[in-house]
Amino acid sequence: MTTTLPTTTTTERFLREFEVLKFQLQEQNPDWVFKIRNEAIQNFKQLGIPTRKNELWKYTSLEKIVAQEYSHNGVCNRTIQTHPLPWERDGVRAIQYLESIHIVTYNGNYVASLSSTDQLPKSAIVCGFSKACENHAELLQKYFSKIASFEKDAVLALNTAFVQNGLFIYIPKNVSIEKPIHIQNIVDNKEGVYYFQRNIVVLDARAQANIIETYHSSSPGIWSEVNEISVAQEAQLTYHKLQNDLPLLKQITHTTISQAQKSFVHTGTYTMNAQWVRNNLHFLLEGEHTETHLNGLYLTKGNEFVDNHSLVDHKMPNCYSNELYKGIMNDQSTAVFNGKVFVHKDAQKTNAYQSNKNIVLTDEAKIYTKPELEIYADDVKCSHGATTGQLDQEALFYLRARGISEENARALLLKAFMGDVLNTIKLDALKKHLEELINKL
Amino acid sequence: MLKIKNIHASIDGKEILKGLNLEVKPGEVHTIMGPNGSGKSTLASVLAGREEYEITKGEIFFKGQNLLEMDPEVRAREGVFLAFQYPVEIPGVSSINFLKTAVNEVRKHKNLPALGGADFLKLMKEKQKMVEMDTTLTNRSVNEGFSGGEKKRFEIFQMAMLEPTLGILDETDSGLDIDALKVVANGVNLLRSKERAFVVITHYQRLLDYIIPDVVHVLYNGQIIKTGGKELALELEARGYDWVKEEFNEKVIG
Ligand SMILES: Nc1ncnc2c1ncn2[C@@H]1O[C@H](COP(=O)(O)OP(=O)(O)OP(=O)(O)O)[C@@H](O)[C@H]1O
Ligand SMILES: [Mg+2]
Numbered sequence: 001m002t003t004t005l006p007t008t009t010t011t012e013r014f015l016r017e018f019e020v021l022k023f024q025l026q027e028q029n030p031d032w033v034f035k036i037r038n039e040a041i042q043n044f045k046q047l048g049i050p051t052r053k054n055e056l057w058k059y060t061s062l063e064k065i066v067a068q069e070y071s072h073n074g075v076c077n078r079t080i081q082t083h084p085l086p087w088e089r090d091g092v093r094a095i096q097y098l099e100s101i102h103i104v105t106y107n108g109n110y111v112a113s114l115s116s117t118d119q120l121p122k123s124a125i126v127c128g129f130s131k132a133c134e135n136h137a138e139l140l141q142k143y144f145s146k147i148a149s150f151e152k153d154a155v156l157a158l159n160t161a162f163v164q165n166g167l168f169i170y171i172p173k174n175v176s177i178e179k180p181i182h183i184q185n186i187v188d189n190k191e192g193v194y195y196f197q198r199n200i201v202v203l204d205a206r207a208q209a210n211i212i213e214t215y216h217s218s219s220p221g222i223w224s225e226v227n228e229i230s231v232a233q234e235a236q237l238t239y240h241k242l243q244n245d246l247p248l249l250k251q252i253t254h255t256t257i258s259q260a261q262k263s264f265v266h267t268g269t270y271t272m273n274a275q276w277v278r279n280n281l282h283f284l285l286e287g288e289h290t291e292t293h294l295n296g297l298y299l300t301k302g303n304e305f306v307d308n309h310s311l312v313d314h315k316m317p318n319c320y321s322n323e324l325y326k327g328i329m330n331d332q333s334t335a336v337f338n339g340k341v342f343v344h345k346d347a348q349k350t351n352a353y354q355s356n357k358n359i360v361l362t363d364e365a366k367i368y369t370k371p372e373l374e375i376y377a378d379d380v381k382c383s384h385g386a387t388t389g390q391l392d393q394e395a396l397f398y399l400r401a402r403g404i405s406e407e408n409a410r411a412l413l414l415k416a417f418m419g420d421v422l423n424t425i426k427l428d429a430l431k432k433h434l435e436e437l438i439n440k441l
Numbered sequence: 442m443l444k445i446k447n448i449h450a451s452i453d454g455k456e457i458l459k460g461l462n463l464e465v466k467p468g469e470v471h472t473i474m475g476p477n478g479s480g481k482s483t484l485a486s487v488l489a490g491r492e493e494y495e496i497t498k499g500e501i502f503f504k505g506q507n508l509l510e511m512d513p514e515v516r517a518r519e520g521v522f523l524a525f526q527y528p529v530e531i532p533g534v535s536s537i538n539f540l541k542t543a544v545n546e547v548r549k550h551k552n553l554p555a556l557g558g559a560d561f562l563k564l565m566k567e568k569q570k571m572v573e574m575d576t577t578l579t580n581r582s583v584n585e586g587f588s589g590g591e592k593k594r595f596e597i598f599q600m601a602m603l604e605p606t607l608g609i610l611d612e613t614d615s616g617l618d619i620d621a622l623k624v625v626a627n628g629v630n631l632l633r634s635k636e637r638a639f640v641v642i643t644h645y646q647r648l649l650d651y652i653i654p655d656v657v658h659v660l661y662n663g664q665i666i667k668t669g670g671k672e673l674a675l676e677l678e679a680r681g682y683d684w685v686k687e688e689f690n691e692k693v694i695g
Binding site: 392394395397398399400401402403404405406408409412413415416417419420 | 489490491492512513514516517518523525528529531532533534538539542543546547550582583599603
């Protein structure tokens with residue numbers, strides 16, 4: 001047969017590409033890494049690129065997007081390019097007023113020369129993924145592909161097979177990093193390319209860190225980022241993801257966070273000015289008495305598409321999770337929220353809350369929201385809910401009747417709507433930065 | 442100041458105001474009374490610029506300008522203030538921020554410089570005293586969780602802050618206890634001046650013991666069917682509306 005289904009073509013393209021890269025990968029990486037890659041590609045072969053028939057990809061034709069974007073260039077497999085970096089555009093770099101430990105990745109590669117990791121305690125580790133495979137193999141083996149399982153996930157499998165870039169961050173026991181760590185990820189390439197990045201973040205017992213990831217790219221392509229994060233007992237992590245500067249690039253992120261007992265994690269995912277984004281955020285609650293907060297804000301316009309899928313897996317008793325995602329959809333844009341809370345049989349005394357609220361500003365804008373609770377324990381407190389509406393016309397009139405312009409009245413109401421997500425951000429500079437970005441929308 | 446000429450207004454295809462005429466001069470206080478559903482709040486909404494109402498006929502002039510051509514915010518800046526019968530709760534919008542935005546947009550319209558933080562707080566304090574407004578309320582979101590009486594008091598407080606030329610009070614007295622009623626009435630009386638006029642919509646003559654009107658109108662079935670002095674309110678309280686309706690019907694038929 002000369003005609004094949006597009007599914008077969010894109011999947012096969014990746015498989016072929018792996019064959020080509022295979023020997024290079026085998027040479028570059030230690031055996032244990034290559035072994036994982038091999039398993040991953042076998043797994044990917046079985047699964048194939050997800051189509052809309054896959055329930056988890058119902059609103060997103062990944063297969064179509066990959067076929068479109070995956071031009072002749074294929075997988076980006078370059079080594080570091082350095083000066084001059086072409087990405088330094090106005091306002092891209094800084095979160096104003098944020099005093100941070102700055103880490104830069106460029107096309108997925110860690111750029112030591114632009115990072116300020118000297119401010120970290122000596123015992124902490126920050127290095128590129130490939131380097132970590134060599135220098136910190138013993139540590140890395142415990143986490144790479146151990147936190148996030150690719151068994152049922154083609155995107156994860158693909159990332160695992162190909163990835164050579166990304167970061168390894170290790171914060172040892174009892175170490176508190178006061179200053180936020182700002183990871184600035186920059187992708188720059190003129191042609192359609194598939195990028196893979198893997199970040200592995202480990203907070204050992206009682207460690208503390210605040211991490212902010214921002215993404216910047218003016219080029220097209222697909223960017224697959226996988227984060228495997230381990231938060232050991234009594235450790236505390238806040239993890240913010242700001243997807244604001246992605247006018248052309250399509251981004252698929254997958255973050256799995258595993259939490260040991262009495263750990264605390266707060267995540268914030270803020271998406272605006274991004275053409276096409278899919279975020280998977282999974283929490284595995286592996287110890288008792290953990291606390292988890294998942295906050296999200298997505299503001300879409302034009303024909304942007306933002307899809308947030310989350311899973312909170314309550315495996316142990318006495319854990320608390322609270323999820324709040326809010327979205328405002330304008331023009332012909334589309335957003336998807338799918339949040340699942342899973343409470344295992346043994347996870348008694350679970351407290352799990354989930355809420356998704358949306359404002360749709362036009363007739364053409366769309367939101368597909370699906371909050372899901374699956375509970376197998378009997379002594380739990382759980383709630384979930386989703387609302388979708390328009391801007392409150394009564395409130396709008398009330399404000400205008402006091403002399404406030406329609407534009408300002410709308411802005412006041414939208415800001416009020418976003419308030420309870422923004423108010424959870426304890427880093428004032430980040431909050432202010434977000435507010436300014438929102439004002440400019 | 443306000444001239445309403447033969448106004449017809451409908452909502453969802455149903456005519457509510459059916460040829461209403463009213464003229465209010467500077468310094469005057471007009472009271473509008475009338476049975477439930479007669480169109481009092483509709484009139485107030487039409488004056489404030491609610492877009493759901495369709496004006497099928499008639500004209501309204503405010504200070505010589507065509508009011509119907511103005512957006513609600515422009516009317517407010519020009520000096521029309523409606524104290525709502527049912528003020529809406531706006532969670533997440535702080536009362537102070539709301540008031541400051543409103544005051545400064547009105548000031549801008551009048552070519553006055555914006556009030557800075559300190560000046561604004563000073564003004565707020567002064568007006569708060571005037572309507573004996575609980576200061577903790579202004580630290581909350583607009584109307585959120587306010588009691589019925591608190592909402593009404595907050596409306597009068599906003600009026601005091603914005604200093605309109607025409608204040609329309611839609612049943613501001615409903616749901617107020619005697620003390621609150623006095624406070625609200627006192628607030629209105631303090632705002633009364635030669636330049637400023639009020640249209641007070643009420644069901645109870647009680648309010649008129651405190652805010653003494655110059656004219657009392659009866660609104661019935663979308664029209665003003667009787668106009669009199671303040672003694673008309675007392676008569677309505679004693680006798681109800683039937684006799685006015687009958688009198689009007691006779692006049693129409695006869
Ligand atoms: N959307 C609508 N569609 C049809 N009729 C409406 C609509 N909104 C209001 N009305 C009707 O318009 C009429 C006038 O209402 P309005 O609120 O102006 O009365 P009111 O005189 O203020 O009454 P009250 O004394 O009870 O406050 C009522 O019969 C009401 O049911
Ligand atoms: Mg009414």
